[in-house]
Amino acid sequence: MIISKDNMGALADAIGATQTVYVPGTERAATRFVAHKKGEPVVLGGANVRMPPKDLLFPATEKMYRWKKHEGQLSLETEAAAHEPFTVLGVRPCDMASVAKLDLVFLTKGFVDEFYQARRDAATFVAVTCVDPDGDCFCEAMGVRLDAAPAADVLLVDRGGAYEAKPQTEKGEAAVAAWAEALGAGADAAAGDAVEAHCTLNPAAAKAEERLRAEDFDNVWHSVADYCLTCGTCTFECPTCYCFDISQDVRADEGARFRCWDSCMFTQYTLMAGNHNPRADRASRVRQRFMHKLRYFADRYGEGLCVGCGRCIRDCPAGVDIAAIIDAVATAPEHELTEAARTVQADEAKKEAAHV
Amino acid sequence: MSELVLQHGCAKGGEPYVPQVCRVIDVRDQTHDVKTIRVQTPEGGLPFERKPGQLAMVSLPPYGECMFAIASQGPDYLEFVIKRVGFVTERLHELRPGDEVGVRGPYGNWFPFDSARGRNLVFVAGGIGMPPVRSFIEYALEHRADYGRIDIVYSASTYDDLVYKDDLFQNWPKEPDTHVHVSVYHATDGDGWSGKVGYTAPYLKEVFAEEGLATDNAAAVLCGGPSLYRTCREALLELGFDPADVVTTLEARMKCGVGKCGRCNVGGVFICLDGPVFTEAELARIPR
Numbered sequence: 001m002i003i004s005k006d007n008m009g010a011l012a013d014a015i016g017a018t019q020t021v022y023v024p025g026t027e028r029a030a031t032r033f034v035a036h037k038k039g040e041p042v043v044l045g046g047a048n049v050r051m052p053p054k055d056l057l058f059p060a061t062e063k064m065y066r067w068k069k070h071e072g073q074l075s076l077e078t079e080a081a082a083h084e085p086f087t088v089l090g091v092r093p094c095d096m097a098s099v100a101k102l103d104l105v106f107l108t109k110g111f112v113d114e115f116y117q118a119r120r121d122a123a124t125f126v127a128v129t130c131v132d133p134d135g136d137c138f139c140e141a142m143g144v145r146l147d148a149a150p151a152a153d154v155l156l157v158d159r160g161g162a163y164e165a166k167p168q169t170e171k172g173e174a175a176v177a178a179w180a181e182a183l184g185a186g187a188d189a190a191a192g193d194a195v196e197a198h199c200t201l202n203p204a205a206a207k208a209e210e211r212l213r214a215e216d217f218d219n220v221w222h223s224v225a226d227y228c229l230t231c232g233t234c235t236f237e238c239p240t241c242y243c244f245d246i247s248q249d250v251r252a253d254e255g256a257r258f259r260c261w262d263s264c265m266f267t268q269y270t271l272m273a274g275n276h277n278p279r280a281d282r283a284s285r286v287r288q289r290f291m292h293k294l295r296y297f298a299d300r301y302g303e304g305l306c307v308g309c310g311r312c313i314r315d316c317p318a319g320v321d322i323a324a325i326i327d328a329v330a331t332a333p334e335h336e337l338t339e340a341a342r343t344v345q346a347d348e349a350k351k352e353a354a355h356v
Numbered sequence: 357m358s359e360l361v362l363q364h365g366c367a368k369g370g371e372p373y374v375p376q377v378c379r380v381i382d383v384r385d386q387t388h389d390v391k392t393i394r395v396q397t398p399e400g401g402l403p404f405e406r407k408p409g410q411l412a413m414v415s416l417p418p419y420g421e422c423m424f425a426i427a428s429q430g431p432d433y434l435e436f437v438i439k440r441v442g443f444v445t446e447r448l449h450e451l452r453p454g455d456e457v458g459v460r461g462p463y464g465n466w467f468p469f470d471s472a473r474g475r476n477l478v479f480v481a482g483g484i485g486m487p488p489v490r491s492f493i494e495y496a497l498e499h500r501a502d503y504g505r506i507d508i509v510y511s512a513s514t515y516d517d518l519v520y521k522d523d524l525f526q527n528w529p530k531e532p533d534t535h536v537h538v539s540v541y542h543a544t545d546g547d548g549w550s551g552k553v554g555y556t557a558p559y560l561k562e563v564f565a566e567e568g569l570a571t572d573n574a575a576a577v578l579c580g581g582p583s584l585y586r587t588c589r590e591a592l593l594e595l596g597f598d599p600a601d602v603v604t605t606l607e608a609r610m611k612c613g614v615g616k617c618g619r620c621n622v623g624g625v626f627i628c629l630d631g632p633v634f635t636e637a638e639l640a641r642i643p644r
């Protein structure tokens with residue numbers, strides 16, 4: 001199915017007839033995915049939205065349960081519930097890759113996050129191939145292709161004046177069939193060749209991950225900590241950052257527990273009762289953020305936690321540049337091995353000796 | 357001697373975030389700032405089965421919730437030993453029997469009580485590090501014949517700060533081949549303490565020398581604050597323990613309890629889900 005780019009508004013209108021459809025737009029002073037209003041134009045090209053689509057699956061604040069105290073008796077009522085179906089139209093491959101990573105966090109390793117799952121089950125993701133990588137984009141270095149989005153239900157391939165809609169899941173098949181019916185002749189536009197594009201930045205991520213697994217880069221973390229403000233902008237704009245706080249809203253004898261986005265950049269994040277803080281200094285928090293993105297997540301889930309969307313580079317008020325940091329780590333002169341790496345090496349040597 | 361085997365990422369399923377309502381059935385003073393609090397379901401039952409070393413989140417609306425090691429499990433209750441150190445624990449200390457709280461869990465893994473069978477056990481704890489360790493001591497004493505000699509080395513800042521005094525000075529010493537060694541860091545005239553005054557790590561070494569203890573066929577279980585943990589870990593390794601034979605239970609700020617919220621992340625593990633119990637051999641492989 002080929003849909004003219006001029007017909008994207010009509011497509012959103014068609015989907016919007018039965019469910020909410022989120023499209024790239026501007027709301028609260030930032031570009032982000034906004035609920036489409038019937039008749040408004042929809043443009044999927046150009047610069048990526050400033051805020052990633054993660055809030056559609058993992059809202060910035062989300063109620064988890066309500067509590068009530070009545071004559072000393074406590075009652076709790078969960079807020080977990082099925083979610084109305086919705087579609088996200090025009091997600092870039094980098095952001096689609098981030099959804100696959102959020103799935104790993106919220107849906108695997110023993111516990112399924114029912115709040116996330118309810119939204120995830122309700123969502124249909126329509127990705128669009130990226131033909132407009134920005135100067136700060138480096139998704140290809142992080143294993144993302146500009147012309148593919150395997151986690152999406154439907155992929156729109158940019159063919160010049162039109163998009164070719166390729167369903168990739170059962171949900172996607174159903175969606176595309178419904179669109180064909182709704183758009184009629186509008187689903188049969190003329191198509192050019194698929195537009196090809198590439199990122200300009202290409203940091204050596206694999207090399208950096210390998211070296212972060214062995215060597216001590218404290219000098220890098222300290223130098224970044226000298227100018228990082230630990231404001232948390234990077235973590236809130238990051239499509240894969242998922243850390244959250246759980247807090248409460250209190251009205252006399254009743255209230256709600258909710259979760260909200262949190263940031264490993266904040267001092268209080270790891271502050272324990274009794275004032276012990278394992279990551280009290282800025283350098284240790286900077287280290288945690290980059291180590292988590294570039295190594296720890298891979299240790300746990302088998303892939304890194306950065307998709308190279310470039311948002312944290314574009315909007316950092318202090319100029320912290322993850323692509324530059326990746327290259328700094330990859331090309332630095334040899335550093336000392338960390339104690340953990342020495343232990344791992346010694347263990348392996350012992351094992352090998354036992355074999356021989 | 358077979359290897360100590362720890363399970364990781366073993367707590368599974370359940371409704372992760374929403375607690376069940378539980379009723380406080382007993383509140384007792386342990387020390388001037390530590391209380392024992394027992395909870396059960398409103399129907400009078402055990403909230404859930406836990407294995408020694410596992411954690412639970414205790415929730416007290418409207419103040420908040422905190423993660424604790426479950427100190428003990430009775431036939432129809434869970435027991436927490438809670439030190440007053442912050443906003444929520446201050447409120448938890450105001451609980452009276454009949455009050456209701458939220459409890460969710462069990463979270464995390466457990467002490468290697470299975471794979472440690474047949475070994476001598478050395479428990480090392482400081483201050484409020486005793487309650488988690490005690491869950492294993494309790495299990496070992498209930499299955500006394502399964503384990504060899506038991507040594508318990510416990511210290512606190514002052515005599516007043518020692519928790520479980522009944523166990524330390526009356527119950528445990530009566531158990532077969534069970535030896536309790538207690539020290540305090542600071543003693544003053546008339547505080548009731550006439551025993552050893554000194555820090556845990558050097559005291560631990562003294563105990564090993566005086567009692568002629570060996571590290572072969574033994575497992576050490578360690579829990580305490582950061583400086584006690586550091587010094588006693590060193591001492592245990594210097595005494596000759598293999599890092600694979602030293603287990604510890606870690607503590608971090610936690611919110612979700614199910615390995616998602618990110619707070620207790622260290623390297624590739626989450627303490628709440630993969631821990632809190634690790635061997636020193638495992639910890640040595642995790643970046644600090």
